[in-house]
Structures are given as C-alpha cells and as structure tokens.
Amino acid sequence: MHKLVEALRQKSILLVAITLVVLVPLTGCAEQGGTVPTITATPTSGPTTTPQPHATGPTATISSVSGEVQVLKGGSDNWSDATSGMKLATGDGLQTGSDGYALIVFHEGSVMEIEADSEIAIEELSTSDTGSTSIRIKQLFGNAVNRVEQLADSASKYEVEMPAGTAAVRGTNFITKVYKNLGFSCTTTLCEEGDEDCKPVTHSSKGEHCVAFTAKGVSVEVCQGMKSCAWPGSPPTQPDYSDPKDDPTNLYDNSGSASSSNGSPMGPLPTTGW
Numbered sequence: 046m047h048k049l050v051e052a053l054r055q056k057s058i059l060l061v062a063i064t065l066v067v068l069v070p071l072t073g074c075a076e077q078g079g080t081v082p083t084i085t086a087t088p089t090s091g092p093t094t095t096p097q098p099h100a101t102g103p104t105a106t107i108s109s110v111s112g113e114v115q116v117l118k119g120g121s122d123n124w125s126d127a128t129s130g131m132k133l134a135t136g137d138g139l140q141t142g143s144d145g146y147a148l149i150v151f152h153e154g155s156v157m158e159i160e161a162d163s164e165i166a167i168e169e170l171s172t173s174d175t176g177s178t179s180i181r182i183k184q185l186f187g188n189a190v191n192r193v194e195q196l197a198d199s200a201s202k203y204e205v206e207m208p209a210g211t212a213a214v215r216g217t218n219f220i221t222k223v224y225k226n227l228g229f230s231c232t233t234t235l236c237e238e239g240d241e242d243c244k245p246v247t248h249s250s251k252g253e254h255c256v257a258f259t260a261k262g263v264s265v266e267v268c269q270g271m272k273s274c275a276w277p278g279s280p281p282t283q284p285d286y287s288d289p290k291d292d293p294t295n296l297y298d299n300s301g302s303a304s305s306s307n308g309s310p311m312g313p314l315p316t317t318g319w
C-alpha cells in the first residue's frame with residue numbers, strides 16, 4: 046500500500062513539472078510584449094462577380110450610321126465614334142460631320158434622322174409609372190427629320206428645343222433646322238407618307254397632324270406643308286406654305302425681311318446653310 050501511494054505521488058510531481066516546462070516560456074513571451082501564437086483557418090476563395098452598371102432609365106438606339114458620326118457620353122469630355130446598335134441615354138450627345146448621317150430610334154418608337162453637320166443632345170428620356178413617355182432633344186445646329194408615333198397618352202410628349210424656339214408634337218413627321226452660329230430656327234411639318242394629294246393646311250384650320258412651335262412665349266400651330274421660323278429672342282413667323290423645292294425666302298417679303306406673328310420685324314434671312 047505504501048509503495049502504491051509513493052508511486053502516485055511521483056506521477057503527480059512529474060505532471061506538475063511538465064506543465065511548468067510548457068507554460069513558463071509562453072508566459073515569458075507575453076511579458077516581453079510578444080503574442081501567443083494562434084491557429085486560424087484560411088478561408089477558401091469563392092467565385093467573384095463584377096458589378097454591373099445599373100440602368101438609369103429608358104435609352105435610345107443608334108439604328109444606322111454613315112460617314113463621320115461621334116457620340117459624347119454624359120459626364121465625359123471625349124467624343125468617340127458612333128456605331129450601329131449603340132445606346133444613348135439622357136445626357137448623351139451626338140454630332141455628324143460633313144458626310145455624316147445617323148438614325149436614332151427612341152424607346153417609344155419615334156425616330157430622329159440626324160443629317161450632315163448637325164449636333165444634338167438628349168435632355169430627357171423617361172417613362173412614368175402610368176406609362177406616359179417624355180422625349181426632349183436639344184438641337185444645337187443642323188438638320189433633323191423627326192418621325193413621331195401618335196402619342197396615345199395625353200401626358201406623353203416629344204419636344205425638340207432649338208436656340209430660338211421649341212417644336213412639340215403628339216404624332217407627326219416634321220423637320221427641324223438650326224443655322225449654325227446664328228441660332229435661326231425653323232420647323233416644317235411634312236405631309237403624311239403615302240399622301241400624294243397632300244395639300245398645305247393653314248394653322249387656323251386646326252389640322253390633325255401639326256407642330257406647336259413656341260418662341261419668346263408665343264406659340265403657332267404649324268400643320269402639314271407649312272413652316273415657321275424664329276430668331277433668338279423673337280416670336281415665330283406666322284406659318285406659311287413650304288415646298289421643299291422652293292427657297293425658304295417664301296416666308297419673307299421682297300425686302301428680305303420677315304414679320305413675326307406679332308408683326309415685329311425679324312431681320313434678314315440667312316443666305317447660306319439651308
């Protein structure tokens with residue numbers, strides 16, 4: 046019995062000694078500012094995803110381009126070459142060179158043809174919760190042909206802002222023209238496609254397919270086959286007959302000057318760039 050007790054006592058002493066041998070060095074590291082090593086698990090790498098840009102609203106599509114056509118994306122200072130299928134959003138711009146042409150299709154189906162030596166900027170492309178659409182284009186200079194689908198929703202709009210005035214429609218085909226560096230702006234309402242017997246309709250007859258042209262707070266109704274122009278800061282001319290084969294001086298008298306819708310003189314007609 047005595048031998049058994051003595052053996053257990055010796056084992057206890059041995060265990061205490063082993064414990065001291067292990068703990069003392071670790072305690073010393075901690076006292077000297079060291080750290081006790083720890084084991085950590087290394088996470089396994091999983092698949093990563095690249096953040097995708099979020100759509101900010103409706104877009105327009107460049108359906109066709111030819112010649113020199115460039116696009117300026119919103120927030121950028123650098124123009125880049127346009128390509129068919131490229132998307133345009135609010136804040137983007139487009140310009141054509143001397144041989145350039147671009148056809149833009151908007152999200153609600155309307156089309157804008159940008160001819161040579163022209164520049165536009167997209168001011169608004171939107172669709173409301175009720176389904177109404179808003180398209181607002183700023184035309185800085187040059188020529189454009191607008192083919193606007195009939196807008197069923199009374200809150201929908203299609204507008205082209207020019208330096209001298211704004212052309213707004215609810216569904217018709219019309220031309221917008223701005224003389225570069227002059228700001229002289231005109232809108233002409235085209236006859237409906239396939240209407241070979243199309244005849245001019247005066248603004249007073251309230252034709253169905255008309256453009257509301259507003260300049261300096263004055264609005265005139267420009268219906269099929271008619272045209273109205275304005276200088277910056279002046280009201281628009283009274284709509285008058287416009288034949289594409291004729292010189293645009295059909296709005297002007299023999300003195301080379303025109304009267305606006307309120308009878309005030311508008312100044313001489315630009316002689317180049319039509």
